[in-house]
Amino acid sequence: MNTKYDVVIVGAGFAGLSAGLALKEKGVKTCILEARDRAGGRAETKWLDEGIQIDLGGQWIGPTQDRMYELVEKYKMKTFSTQLFGKEQYYYYNDLYDQAPDEMMGMFDVIDDLAKKVNLEEPQNSPDINYQDRITLDAWLSTQTKDEEVAEFLGRILAGGLLASDAGEVSLFQMLYYIASGQGTEILLGSEGGAQQDRIVGGPQALANKMAEDYGTELKFNQVVRTITKMDQLYFVETENGNCYETKFVLMALPPSVINSKITFVPELPTMKKKMLQNVLPGSASKYHAVYDKPFWREKGLSGQFNLSQGWIMESIDNSNENREEGIITFFIYGIDSIKLNELPEEKRKQLLIKELVRIYGKEASEPKHFLTQDWNEEPFTNGCFTGRFAPCGFIKYGEFIRKETGGIHWAGTETATVWNGYFEGAVRSGEREAEKIVKKMK
Numbered sequence: 001m002n003t004k005y006d007v008v009i010v011g012a013g014f015a016g017l018s019a020g021l022a023l024k025e026k027g028v029k030t031c032i033l034e035a036r037d038r039a040g041g042r043a044e045t046k047w048l049d050e051g052i053q054i055d056l057g058g059q060w061i062g063p064t065q066d067r068m069y070e071l072v073e074k075y076k077m078k079t080f081s082t083q084l085f086g087k088e089q090y091y092y093y094n095d096l097y098d099q100a101p102d103e104m105m106g107m108f109d110v111i112d113d114l115a116k117k118v119n120l121e122e123p124q125n126s127p128d129i130n131y132q133d134r135i136t137l138d139a140w141l142s143t144q145t146k147d148e149e150v151a152e153f154l155g156r157i158l159a160g161g162l163l164a165s166d167a168g169e170v171s172l173f174q175m176l177y178y179i180a181s182g183q184g185t186e187i188l189l190g191s192e193g194g195a196q197q198d199r200i201v202g203g204p205q206a207l208a209n210k211m212a213e214d215y216g217t218e219l220k221f222n223q224v225v226r227t228i229t230k231m232d233q234l235y236f237v238e239t240e241n242g243n244c245y246e247t248k249f250v251l252m253a254l255p256p257s258v259i260n261s262k263i264t265f266v267p268e269l270p271t272m273k274k275k276m277l278q279n280v281l282p283g284s285a286s287k288y289h290a291v292y293d294k295p296f297w298r299e300k301g302l303s304g305q306f307n308l309s310q311g312w313i314m315e316s317i318d319n320s321n322e323n324r325e326e327g328i329i330t331f332f333i334y335g336i337d338s339i340k341l342n343e344l345p346e347e348k349r350k351q352l353l354i355k356e357l358v359r360i361y362g363k364e365a366s367e368p369k370h371f372l373t374q375d376w377n378e379e380p381f382t383n384g385c386f387t388g389r390f391a392p393c394g395f396i397k398y399g400e401f402i403r404k405e406t407g408g409i410h411w412a413g414t415e416t417a418t419v420w421n422g423y424f425e426g427a428v429r430s431g432e433r434e435a436e437k438i439v440k441k442m443k
């Protein structure tokens with residue numbers, strides 16, 4: 001077995017695969033070590049017996065996520081639009097509305113204006129970081145409105161819907177950074193013209209499989225990296241099953257919290273890098289899919305898209321496959337609610353959630369023919385989702401260390417992205433960014 005490389009890449013998610021392909025194109029000798037028996041990481045697609053595509057992890061792509069669309073085209077794959085035909089609805093003040101509260105719409109503008117001042121490349125040098133990274137989103141929202149329900153709802157939509165966290169555990173700055181990186185709240189939260197516009201036929205898992213195939217046999221599965229040791233100018237990457245790979249560079253393409261909790265560095269990483277990794281905490285999202293014989297909500301003129309200010313479910317969407325009779329409602333629970341819910345027995349959890357679906361969609365929602373989820377908190381090689389976010393003050397203290405290499409160790413992964421941070425697009429760009437840096441160093 002060949003065990004000497006120029007670059008060993010850890011992780012075959014979109015970041016690792018993109019890095020591997022970019023380096024291969026430049027003739028650099030690489031391998032990718034992947035802990036799971038599949039590529040794709042946080043992208044995982046399940047097929048139901050009837051041939052229905054269910055994306056358990058990430059699924060949507062949208063305008064300005066150019067590298068993702070280019071990859072879809074490169075591998076001759078196709079996208080289909082999110083299946084939304086009727087009105088979007090909002091549930092607040094214990095009632096249903098066709099739009100968000102007026103006050104909330106005004107607050108989106110305020111937030112977008114603040115986000116425009118964020119320095120994505122050097123967040124620590126953003127003008128108002130000293131205030132914004134010390135105050136939680138929750139506390140800041142309560143300074144902006146007297147209406148507690150509006151503050152809570154907005155916190156759920158932003159901290160929940162975007163970072164799968166509670167508004168009390170993220171700083172205002174973290175929220176603004178994410179919003180700036182994803183081109184503003186309208187694009188981030190939108191379907192048509194926004195981040196939820198398109199899905200990939202076959203799922204992002206199929207795209208990852210094509211990238212893996214293209215990369216070739218140096219992608220090694222079931223290789224759980226445990227230790228990275230530096231000796232002289234070389235690195236030795238050791239796996240749980242006793243393999244050891246020698247390399248000049250290591251490209252880390254996995255979530256910071258997984259690196260922090262599962263991989264040992266010898267000698268230890270410099271303090272600031274180590275602390276930075278300790279301070280990027282994973283979000284918690286539960287993504288559920290309820291499959292029905294038909295999309296009954298469309299007959300009522302509804303799109304199936306709901307945002308709710310109270311209850312377990314924060315948002316739901318028509319996630320039906322294109323050109324199929326079945327209707328699929330996909331819904332999300334975020335932050336502490338996601339963790340608490342996962343503590344309940346499966347049957348109890350299902351009962352609670354179906355009760356909420358009935359409240360939102362009516363009694364037709366009571367008997368889905370499939371009801372499924374995946375607990376990403378319990379996935380040892382992911383540790384939570386959608387992405388990692390800094391604890392308050394994290395950007396002030398460690399912002400400059402996010403992408404900074406440690407000798408020959410380079411850091412990719414969506415959490416390191418400046419554009420579309422937290423998304424597939426950010427992952428791809430991060431892998432290509434670090435590949436380019438390594439190629440420059442090798443010249």
Ligand SMILES: Cc1cc2nc3c(=O)[nH]c(=O)nc-3n(C[C@H](O)[C@H](O)[C@H](O)COP(=O)(O)OP(=O)(O)OC[C@H]3O[C@@H](n4cnc5c(N)ncnc54)[C@H](O)[C@@H]3O)c2cc1C
Nearest residue numbers: 011013014015035041042058059060225385414422423424
């Ligand atoms: C439920 C959910 C919904 C989401 N929705 C969207 C969406 O609609 N659109 C979007 O753009 N993004 C979405 N995301 C986020 C998106 O999936 C991620 O941003 C992206 O997949 C991250 O890619 P990555 O390569 O940085 O990391 P990962 O995909 O996490 O890849 C890291 C890889 O490293 C491997 N690994 C971990 N530990 C080790 C180890 N010790 N040794 C070797 N290998 C290891 C893992 O198995 C994994 O394959 C969602 C994520 C989830 C979970």
